[in-house]
Amino acid sequence: MQTLADLTTLRLGGPAARLVDAPDAETVVEEVRKADGAGEPVLLLGGGSNLVVADExxxxxxxxVASAGIVTDRRPDGSVLLTVEAGENWDDVVAATVADGLGGLECLSGIPGRTGATPxxxxxxxxxxxxxxLESVDLYDRATGQIRTVQAAELGLGYRTSVLKGTDTAVVLRVRLALPGGGASxxxxxxxLARTLGVDPGATxxxxxxxxxxxxxxxGKGMVLDHADHDTWSAGSFFTNPVVDxxxxxDMPRWPVGDRVKLPAAWLIQHSGFAPGHPGPGGRVALSSRHVLALTNRGDGRTEDLLVLARRVRDGVSARFGIALHPEPVLVGCSL
Structure with a gap:
């Protein structure tokens, strides 16, 4: 059986009972229908960059999901509609638009994973x-067995969330993105980022x-995949920035979110006594040496090691500030 550690950026996770490649949207739908008909659980896997899979x-x-294809349509108002299959590597999509002189996606460069996961x-x-x-997505609705187009406004998009997160009732088959059409960011x-570019905030x-x-x-933060660098053996930022009343x-840094405020999880973690490189069980996992939001596999870790470290960080922040941190990755067969 295929070990899911080979297919995730954390390099963690036990075997899959059955693994199938879906080279196009039709095969994705066919395989999901087949599994549903047999009463089997289904896990949709793209780049494996946002998954924590149990050791079992x-x-x-x-x-x-390995469906490929990008269609670029210029519209009368000068904007560009980009239709991207769910299995396209996300950073390749960003790179292609920038190479074509199309601004819009550049700040989302370097994010691992597949396009279908982005909404x-x-x-x-x-x-x-x-x-x-985002303009719309095509979804396979597992409850009805139908494929439908859903507008972005119907997806309940919020900070690192949507109506699609935390549920397996629908499968993203493709996304449509509306880009301004020019070369400015x-x-x-x-x-x-503004300091790095030498521009004022709000400029392009x-x-x-x-x-x-x-x-x-x-x-610089170990957030671009590199097989030789264990700081990049992660699921990206493990905890979302909490939004509180x-x-x-x-004196805590914060950003307004309506009538609430968003707090930087990295600041909370560091001020709760967790420094970059803070080790987990046996040093097999650790916070990144460059970015405390990333929990990393140092080469011989197990999922349970990672969960132990995540619980320590979560509980430490709760004890220090009374604030609950919540994981950003999808936990498969395990929990905090």
Missing amino acids: GFPGSVVR VQNVGAYGVEIAAL MPIAYAE APCADVREAVLELRR AAPDP
């Missing part, structure tokens, strides 16, 4: 979320320059 593995069918958790980075550009909203820059700056920043400390 997965007892059903793992459908690896599920409303992927975001450096001040831009997929919600700002989205307005630079993230202060660190050539999309190619922004992509390179984002990749440079991500590499009020900050418990008046």
Whole structure:
């Protein structure tokens, strides 16, 4: 049986009872229908970058989504509609748009995984979320057995969430993104990125320059995949930034979110006594040496080791600040 550790960026997870490759959307639907008809659990797998799979593995069918295809349509208003199959590597999509002189996606450079996952958790980075550009998705509805197009406004897109997250009732087959049509980036909203580019917050820059700056920043935090670098053996940021009614400390950094505030999880973790490189059981897992939000496999870790470390961090922040941290990755067969 195929070990899911070979198929996830954490390099963790036990065997799959059954693994099938789906090279197109039709095969994805066919395999999911087949498993549903047999009463088997199904796990949709893309790049494996947002998964924590139990050491025991997965007892059903793992459908690896490998559908490919990008269609670019210029519209009368000058904007561009990008239709992308769910199995396309996300960073390849970003790179292709930038190479074509199309701005919009550049701040989302370097994010691992497949395109179909981007609307599920409303992927975001450096001040831009997929919600700002998403027009619609095609879904396979497992309850009705139908394929339907759903507009972005119907997906309940919020901070790292959507109505698709935490449920397996629908499968994303393709996404449609509306890009402005020019070569300028989205307005630079993230202060660190603005400093790197030498521009004022709110300004734009050539999309190619922004992509390179984002990749440079991500590499510095161990957030660009590198097989030789254990700091990148992670699921990205493990905890989301909590959104609360009020900050418990008046000196704590925060960002307004409506009438609430968002707190930086990394700041909370570090100020709860967890430094970069903080080890988990036996040193087999650890916080990244460069980015405390990433929990990393140091080469011989197990999923249970990672969960022990995640619980320590979560409980430490709760004890220090009374704030609950919640995991960003999908936990398969395991829990905190």
